[in-house]
Amino acid sequence: MKETLLEVKQFKFSFDTYAGEVQAVRNISFHVKEGETLAIVGESGSGKSVAVQNVMKLIPSPPGRIIQGQIIYQGEDITHYTDRQMEQLRGKELSMIFQDPMTSLNPTMKIGDQIIEGIRNHEPIPRADAVKKAIKLLTEVGIPDPKDSLSRYPHTFSGGMRQRVMIAIALACNPKILIADEPTTALDVTTQTQILELMNDLKEKHGTSIVMITHDLGVVAKMADRIAVMYAGKIVETGTVEEIFYQPKHPYTWGLLQSIPKVSSKRMGKLETIPGTPPDLIAPPKGCGFASRCKFCMNICKEVEPESVSISASQSAKCWLLDERAPRVEREHEEVKKYS
Amino acid sequence: MSVIRFIVKRFIISIVTIFLLVTLSFFLLRTLPGNPFQTETLLTVEMQEKMMSYYGLDKPLFEQYLTYMQNLLQGDLGYSIKYRNRTVNEIIATSFPVSADLGLRALAVALPIGLFLGVLSARKRGKLTDYLCVLLSVIGVSIPSFILGSFLQYIFALKLQILPMAQWQTEWHTILPTIALALSLLAILTRVMRASMLEVMSQDYVKTAKAKGLSEGKIVRRHQIRNASIPILTMLGPMVTSVLMGTFVVEKIFALPGLGQHFINSITGLDYTVTLGLTVFFGIFMVFANFLVDIAYGIVDPRIRLMK
Numbered sequence: 001m002k003e004t005l006l007e008v009k010q011f012k013f014s015f016d017t018y019a020g021e022v023q024a025v026r027n028i029s030f031h032v033k034e035g036e037t038l039a040i041v042g043e044s045g046s047g048k049s050v051a052v053q054n055v056m057k058l059i060p061s062p063p064g065r066i067i068q069g070q071i072i073y074q075g076e077d078i079t080h081y082t083d084r085q086m087e088q089l090r091g092k093e094l095s096m097i098f099q100d101p102m103t104s105l106n107p108t109m110k111i112g113d114q115i116i117e118g119i120r121n122h123e124p125i126p127r128a129d130a131v132k133k134a135i136k137l138l139t140e141v142g143i144p145d146p147k148d149s150l151s152r153y154p155h156t157f158s159g160g161m162r163q164r165v166m167i168a169i170a171l172a173c174n175p176k177i178l179i180a181d182e183p184t185t186a187l188d189v190t191t192q193t194q195i196l197e198l199m200n201d202l203k204e205k206h207g208t209s210i211v212m213i214t215h216d217l218g219v220v221a222k223m224a225d226r227i228a229v230m231y232a233g234k235i236v237e238t239g240t241v242e243e244i245f246y247q248p249k250h251p252y253t254w255g256l257l258q259s260i261p262k263v264s265s266k267r268m269g270k271l272e273t274i275p276g277t278p279p280d281l282i283a284p285p286k287g288c289g290f291a292s293r294c295k296f297c298m299n300i301c302k303e304v305e306p307e308s309v310s311i312s313a314s315q316s317a318k319c320w321l322l323d324e325r326a327p328r329v330e331r332e333h334e335e336v337k338k339y340s
Numbered sequence: 341m342s343v344i345r346f347i348v349k350r351f352i353i354s355i356v357t358i359f360l361l362v363t364l365s366f367f368l369l370r371t372l373p374g375n376p377f378q379t380e381t382l383l384t385v386e387m388q389e390k391m392m393s394y395y396g397l398d399k400p401l402f403e404q405y406l407t408y409m410q411n412l413l414q415g416d417l418g419y420s421i422k423y424r425n426r427t428v429n430e431i432i433a434t435s436f437p438v439s440a441d442l443g444l445r446a447l448a449v450a451l452p453i454g455l456f457l458g459v460l461s462a463r464k465r466g467k468l469t470d471y472l473c474v475l476l477s478v479i480g481v482s483i484p485s486f487i488l489g490s491f492l493q494y495i496f497a498l499k500l501q502i503l504p505m506a507q508w509q510t511e512w513h514t515i516l517p518t519i520a521l522a523l524s525l526l527a528i529l530t531r532v533m534r535a536s537m538l539e540v541m542s543q544d545y546v547k548t549a550k551a552k553g554l555s556e557g558k559i560v561r562r563h564q565i566r567n568a569s570i571p572i573l574t575m576l577g578p579m580v581t582s583v584l585m586g587t588f589v590v591e592k593i594f595a596l597p598g599l600g601q602h603f604i605n606s607i608t609g610l611d612y613t614v615t616l617g618l619t620v621f622f623g624i625f626m627v628f629a630n631f632l633v634d635i636a637y638g639i640v641d642p643r644i645r646l647m648k
Contacts (some may be wrong), residue, residue: 058547083556091553103544106563108641117562118552153642169552 005176005209006055006094007031011069013047013054016062020282024050026233027069032177037203037210039220041256042230045278048213051230052179055211056094057086074176092122095170099182101162105154111165112150118172137168141198160191164198171202177209184219196222217260221245226314229253232278232289239315249309249317252290254331288320296321296329350634354627361623362412365616366405376421376610395421397612408616417617422609428617431602436621438508439586439598445518446583450525455572457526458533459565462541473530480527489520489593506595517594521587525579532575536568543567570641577633581626 013025025047032038040048053059055071071079073093078086098104106114115134116127125133131150138146141164154162163183170178180199184192196219203210212223220227221241228238229252237250248254255274276293279285285292291301301320309322320326375397377388392398396407411418417428461473496516497505504513540546541564549559586600599618606614637644 056551058550087553087555089553090551096548096551098544098548100544104548106545106549106567107643108567109563117549117554121553121558155643166548169548172552 002033002035004031004033005074006211007070007072008051008055009070009072011051011054011071012067013050013059013069014065014067016065017282023067023281023284024233025054026281026284028230028233028235029069030228030235030238032209032211034176035203035207035209036225037212037223039212039214039224039227040230041214041217041220041227043215043278045281046230047233047281048230049181052181052211052213053096055179056090056096057081057083058096091118091170091175092173093175094177094179095173095175096179096181097163097166097170097183100186101159101166102186104166105162107154110151110153111157115150115165115169115172118169122173133172134168137172138165140171140202141165141168142194143168158191159187160195163187163191163195167195167198167202171206171208174206175208177211178203179211179213181213182215183212184216185214192219199223217256229256232284233281234289234318236290236319237315237317239311239317243312243315247311247315248331249311249315249322250290250319251294251296251321253317255293288318298326350631354631357627358620358623362409362616362620363405365619366408367401369612369615370401372610374610376612378610412620417620418613420606420611420614422606422611422614428613431614432599432617432621435586435597435599435602438596439591439600440584442508442514442517442521442590442596442598443580443584443586445514446521446525447580449518449522450529454526454529455533455569457530459537459560459568461530461534462537462568463560465538473534477527477530477534480523481531483523484589485520485524485587486589486593488523489517489590492516492520493593506593508594508596513594517590517596520593521583521590525583528575528579529572532571533568536571537564540564540568566640570637573633573636573640577630578626581622581629585622585625 007029008031009029010027011025011029012023012027015022015024028047028051030038030040030051040052042048050059050064054064054066055073066079069079070077073089078089081089105111112131112134115137116130119125119130119133120127123130134150135146138149143149143161143164149157154165157165178199183199184195187195199210200223202208210223212219214220224241226238226240227244228235229244229250230236231252237244237248237253244253245257248257252274258272259274261271274293279289279292285302287300287302287304288294288297288306291297294301298320306318306320306323308316308318310316311322321329375388375392376395377383377391383391389398396404408418415429417432420426420428420431423431457473457476461470464470493505493516496503503515504510507513546559546563549563554562586598586603588600588604590596591598591600602614603618605611606618
């Protein structure tokens with residue numbers, strides 16, 4: 001049994017704005033085990049970035065504010081760690097790569113310095129050794145001419161190459177968890193595949209756990225061991241890849257799966273969408289957040305929030321349809337198998 | 341592209357710029373109505389004409405222009421029309437050091453303090469420190485230097501009697517004019533640096549630096565200040581030039597023998613050679629300052645280096 005590295009429990013996080021308190025994350029719990037990849041999926045504004053950036057406390061406070069909950073890393077509650085304590089964890093235990101490689105590297109600093117800076121921040125080794133390590137890292141992430149690349153500036157690299165540099169920076173101190181916040185969204189499709197393969201390779205090699213945030217279910221299928229589906233600041237369904245792709249239980253998950261563009265369909269139909277927009281998180285609905293967009297919405301859905309229902313040891317969903325008193329509804333069946 | 345090619349290219353462009361500047365100023369100046377001797381009411385029209393021919397001002401304009409350019413190439417800016425027996429070169433040589441001295445002192449005060457307050461203010465955004473810095477820079481920008489200068493004189497020279505009222509003699513004499521000149525510079529620098537820092541602080545690479553586990557201090561020093569100072573560099577060329585060239589108001593209030601007064605007096609008195617000479621001097625200085633700024637740009641920001 002693999003050990004649980006990171007656990008987030010009943011976590012609530014809000015932003016104080018002039019318009020009011022935006023409840024970006026409303027009571028979520030998830031965990032990451034050693035060496036596994038957890039994918040957090042959901043549409044824009046569902047709170048997935050906020051949820052994971054909080055693990056590293058990268059969201060400035062104010063305006064951000066932890067309302068309740070715990071973040072536990074290797075058995076230790078880091079929820080209220082000070083900045084100084086967090087600095088020990090950031091880059092060394094937990095690392096992060098971001099969505100846009102074009103802006104995530106400092107344009108006025110050589111990439112070698114940007115890598116070495118991270119290494120020497122955590123390991124008191126001479127510069128020459130750090131340089132060697134940086135070269136090794138660049139080789140590992142597939143940058144050609146790693147030695148010469150050290151003295152190059154970010155603008156001389158393409159987006160894909162910059163993301164590789166970002167990965168090198170993130171892996172510099174062998175972190176246990178790599179948080180990837182939509183790492184391939186800003187890249188073109190062929191580069192996406194390369195970056196994902198690189199991440200998978202490195203994960204195998206170093207045993208790093210990955211928390212992958214994405215709204216691309218193709219990425220999820222390729223990378224994840226487990227999936228958490230987020231909607232309006234909550235995790236509405238969670239389970240293994242197989243469970244989510246083959247036996248999804250939540251209507252929102254159904255909608256997400258149906259919205260995948262299908263190359264294989266014979267008729268070039270319209271792209272499937274989920275009608276409507278996510279609820280306003282300043283005044284979230286009291287019932288299920290998805291109720292207003294759900295085809296199967298019942299009276300209770302608008303009034304009372306559904307509890308999490310376990311479907312198997314690894315899968316659970318929050319939906320009133322899973323209640324034994326609810327009518328049996330069938331998911332409009334699609335050829336799910338084709339794209340997994 | 342090699343550095344030498346860049347410098348040569350910039351040098352040629354600078355020469356052309358200065359040539360255009362001199363030519364334009366020469367002809368524009370002559371379109372002003374009247375002549376240098378008109379203002380002296382005692383002179384008859386006949387005598388005025390005599391004076392004009394004495395200075396060669398009655399010749400065809402283009403001929404005068406050629407003569408001027410010839411002399412200019414030899415570094416000779418000509419005789420002043422108003423000051424008897426003084427060349428423009430002499431006027432610059434005696435007045436510029438005073439203005440430059442004052443200007444450098446003001447910059448030496450304003451630059452470090454302004455940048456520091458800008459960084460501080462951005463880091464403490466929305467807190468009391470920030471408001472105080474913003475208040476100071478609003479005050480600095482809005483109070484005209486003649487008010488500030490007179491105010492300083494009133495407090496420190498007249499009431500407290502701890503500093504001399506005016507003139508340029510000992511170190512003590514430099515304090516009040518330096519403050520009077522530095523405050524507005526400091527205010528502008530603070531504002532620009534604050535805005536620039538705020539922009540840099542929200543950049544993704546700052547988040548990357550934080551995710552590496554760097555401390556706040558290291559992030560500010562290594563990633564923010566350098567990038568935030570690029571807009572400061574841009575404004576430094578014109579700012580340094582105008583400050584070193586002397587400020588009419590401050591020099592007038594403190595009775596300093598600087599260059600500022602000559603700019604104003606020579607234009608009101610239609611002292612063609614002085615106006616033109618100072619314009620050329622100013623122009624060369626400005627072009628040179630901007631040249632230095634461009635080189636500094638390349639050092640600070642590698643993206644700009646590539647584009648040259």
